[in-house]
Amino acid sequence: MTDSPGNVPRIAVDAMGGDEGLAVMLAGVARARRRAAEAQGGEIRFLLVGDEAAIRAGLSAHPNLERHSEIVHAPDVIAGDEKPSQAIRRARTTSMGVAIDCVKQGRAGAAVSSGNTGALMAMAKLSLRTMPGIDRPALAALLPTLGDNDVVMLDLGANTECDAKNLMQFAVMGAAYARTTLDLASPRVALLNIGSEDQKGTGEIRDAAGALRAATHLPMTFTGFVEGDRLSRGEHDVIVCDGFSGNIALKTAEGTARFVGDLLKRAFTSSVRSKLGFLISRPATELLRDHLDPNNHNGAVFLGLNGLVLKSHGSANELGVATAIGNAVKMVRADLARRIAEDLGNFDARAAA
Amino acid sequence: MTDSPGNVPRIAVDAMGGDEGLAVMLAGVARARRRAAEAQGGEIRFLLVGDEAAIRAGLSAHPNLERHSEIVHAPDVIAGDEKPSQAIRRARTTSMGVAIDCVKQGRAGAAVSSGNTGALMAMAKLSLRTMPGIDRPALAALLPTLGDNDVVMLDLGANTECDAKNLMQFAVMGAAYARTTLDLASPRVALLNIGSEDQKGTGEIRDAAGALRAATHLPMTFTGFVEGDRLSRGEHDVIVCDGFSGNIALKTAEGTARFVGDLLKRAFTSSVRSKLGFLISRPATELLRDHLDPNNHNGAVFLGLNGLVLKSHGSANELGVATAIGNAVKMVRADLARRIAEDLGNFDARAAA
Incomplete structure (x- = not known):
């Protein structure tokens, strides 16, 4: 269902989803194309999904992108507050639904949308189905750390409430993602909790910890809470973690980084002396600002589906959209969905042996 | 049950609780006493609760504190991983239990402990009982914002799982705290959630939102999610929020602030130029560092009890302990527990009228 490596990656983009509108989506896609052409030296083909006339008009500002794109018409758009149960009935006529269908039909290696997360999850699950042994997909992203590697965190908001079995499957999928993406033989897997002692947290978390502690046949190292x-x-x-806690943690981290940045700006402009110091050290602080900009970490993937669907932040700007598409291209090139399925299959074989 | 304003505040300190040990607790208490004497110009009396011989030996390093303290002997200590159900059976012989009892007996206006949160909550609830109309106390703290005022956040970890009624009561208590502490007539109250749309989050949160929207007789403004x-x-x-989400959010904010600080340190030391800039703007960045140090925001209070019990961070240093005690003194001076009870009583009267 995904492109095989070596081919030109084809990315289906929900051109109509997100808070920022078509123009920002197209500018982001154009930026991703330029980046790929310059840095990665690679070509990408885009399937721009949505209202054909509007996309054609928008593309006039991006002639280079036009040459690498085809437009896939879809007349409708999923609203930001539309219920998932309602959205799935409109899969065939909406830009989100048609973008996912491009992955299902093998026309694209991945779909990217900045639209309604719940609707995207429901549609992707219905269309692409979950991998064998997985009940629910989970939204996963790589987050920056002080260490050498990023950390995989999931679920970031696809499943509000999760039982121990869901959490266990998220651990298995997250570990597969870390093995294939971060190139680790036995990733260290931890459960998010409100304390490190055994009796802390909900029953679901304690049960999941028990199951992970017992799962010594899996190529991962359970590191506790x-x-x-x-x-x-x-x-x-x-x-x-469950999607509720994960979303709270991710957004609190984003908000706090911005809060500290805002305080820093105030501190640096509080006196002539501090302004001068800021000017001198600006190259260093700009690197830091880039490092912390959520638009440079945009593009979470639904793990556990038979195909790649990425969620871009609803308020992602041009840079954010380009980052999400860049992540999608990397995942298509790495053949991530197939490799994770293989990795999960190996466990089952090992567990049954 | 609390000191009346104007009297010398008396604070019972669990001298044995926390990860850092007796010496750090005593140093923190001594620092709080010096601060109060210098800045607030006020006297404080301390009841130092724990092993009498150990406290007496530790006090030899703090002769000024010794003059303002009495030792209340308690032979046992609650362990960090002790279950609340087990801890409450040892209330009478442990430093934590005896410190709470000092509040109950009117010997102290507030108790402060850096020990096991779950045990502190269970013991405080059993000993002091909840206020009329409140089922469960909640751990509340004031957190810094970009605005003019701090924000009251609760629950921060006392109740892992909460229903809509608990959340509603937390809102009422939090609003009372904001009215009495931040001097606001109709505080803006919001529920922590993973989206701003009505259908987002758990059933408990959606039900609590409905109840808060309907509670127009209360002196608060419900601002949604x-x-x-x-x-x-x-x-x-x-x-x-529930105590699980609140704890995740609070700790993620702390961790992210430290993460950004560590990255900033790396950025500033990455070149001679940036080091120079840092040296020049150091007075400003040091103010920021102080502002973000969790030890300067230490000391959360259990709201909804007939008496004041404060939880200091388990790993609080001397500064953190001093901050928590300073908060306890402010709350005793403000007669917070009585004023919140009165405030809650006024609602009931208004609702019944």
């Missing part, structure tokens, strides 16, 4: 203040210390490779 | 990335924007006065 991790608290919110140690997510970015580089002490774990995979952090597993 | 708030996501993790907007906690510190100064757009709300009270943020209500």
